[in-house]
Amino acid sequence: MNVFGRLAAAAALACFAPCAWSAPARIASINMCTDQLLLALADPEQIAGLGPYARDPQMSWLAEQAKNYPRLSGEAEDLIALNPDLALAGKYGKKATRDLLQDHGVKIAEFDVPRSIEDVKTQVRRVGEIVGHPERARALNDSIDAAAARARASAADGRIRVLAVSRRGWVAGSNGLLSSLLATVGLANSASDLGLRSGGFVTLETVIATEPDLILVAESSPRAEDQGKAMLLHPALDRRYPPARRIVIPEALTMCGGPMLPAALDRLSDAIGRASR
Incomplete structure (x- = not known):
């Protein structure tokens, strides 16, 4: 049973007569994606950090x-000092941090990395229940569904292959949220051609040899601030x-799932429309 389930069960046992679930009054987040779910769904006074x-x-x-x-550091010490009623964390964050928090009695709700739009909607519903605002979660999921419907209505014809490339040659994997977004607008993630399910670093030569129809980047005119970005400016x-x-x-539209998904889907649809002309 997850933390929310244990808290709800404890609340139910404490009530001798039927009573409503009482949402945690002070909730903190130490994960960038749960940060944004909390911002989108909680009352301002519920957000402790x-x-x-x-x-x-x-x-x-x-x-x-x-x-x-x-602003929290993401480490255990300042969260222990803050002593929230509940902390939201990523499942793949530092285990030592999560263990230390639990040792000090800080309740934690862990969230996995969403790999599809449906995964995102499940997390939205979960956070909506945690903060006591399922109606906000339903409204956000409705907006995600509406954006997905718009994207499917204008989806590209055929199997246009796209490779998402970011600094230092990082390629988004085929088994991730970005692939789900691409598929919704009628595109295929070329990372599958490279056997990269979870993503990985590739060379410039590999990008060119893969011959995707389009590449997806985070900036239209990146500056060569370091070697990582310089690759994206290579003449080849x-x-x-x-x-x-x-x-x-x-990247702010594709790194997490939640309130940014409608904008991400709409921008992808617009970009495909321009590329198809």
């Missing part, structure tokens, strides 16, 4: 909104993939 990347506009869709709340990549063969979607 957010993770270290919540305010980073390159990574967080709700970065501006996150500035209204305490420019020649093969000029602006007309690039889909530009900010």
